[in-house]
């Protein structure tokens with residue numbers, strides 16, 4: 698069996714055009730465009746690339762994009778002051794502070810300082826708690842994008858066995874919550890998990906978010922399973938995921954490529970969340 702390739706670029710393009718339509722409606726209703734502020738601390742080259750593509754996609758969707766750059770040696774207090782100013786800025790609906798932050802900064806304190814209603818990354822503890830308890834929440838963009846890709850293959854996920862590999866607050870934990878919300882039976886595996894291959898061989902759905910290039914082997918995949926690869930690893934061989942794609946594509950039923958899978962969905966979901974935050978702030982219906 699050869700897997701079908703899940704075209705994240707195409708799904709993301711459809712979502713971006715739906716967001717653009719929603720932005721036009723929002724503008725007609727409120728007389729303003731949603732605004733997204735992205736904060737970058739330091740000059741990490743890869744981060745600069747993401748920030749640029751986010752800014753381009755934001756403007757293409759009809760939203761206002763604002764970028765703030767602080768030097769790598771900026772004081773935590775300067776970043777906190779910037780976050781406070783963005784919280785208070787009526788033109789700003791979404792705030793994204795690019796992670797990771799330099800090691801002298803307390804990322805958790807910064808995340809907790811963002812107004813939860815503007816937390817388009819969904820990383821604030823209030824949003825994590827709302828997601829976990831089934832309340833309306835801003836949901837982290839990467840897991841939300843993964844769920845949309847899964848739904849494009851499985852109209853219903855109910856009763857499927859899902860294994861999420863990775864337990865980060867950014868991907869693994871919220872991904873598990875979303876899958877639980879879809880009535881999957883969810884396992885969160887991580888670096889201490891015993892016999893990961895055996896657990897994966899029982900999984901209908903695998904979400905790989907470990908950050909280890911090509912760690913998950915093709916013969917760990919159950920024939921016909923759906924594999925979502927969150928990994929973005931820059932290696933000598935180029936950009937690769939956390940899954941050995943060449944091996945897994947021979948066994949899986951459907952699989953996301955890297956690049957062109959989850960990454961484009963993350964950006965499209967960021968725009969979606971910004972529109973959602975703007976609609977909620979202005980009390981108009983969110984059309985998506």
Ligand SMILES: Nc1nc(=O)c2c([nH]1)NC[C@@H]1CN(c3ccc(C(=O)N[C@@H](CCC(=O)O)C(=O)O)cc3)C=[N+]21
Nearest residue numbers: 747793794795796797818929956957958960961963964
């Ligand atoms: N607060 C915060 N929120 C984030 O969402 C966040 C962050 N910090 N820090 C960095 C990571 C990384 N990230 C990516 C988004 C899109 C692609 C993406 O679109 N990748 C393309 C192209 C990759 C390439 O060619 O470089 C693809 O996979 O096809 C990748 C990576 C968001 N992040």
Ligand SMILES: [Mg+2]
Nearest residue numbers: 863864887888
């Ligand atoms: Mg881990």
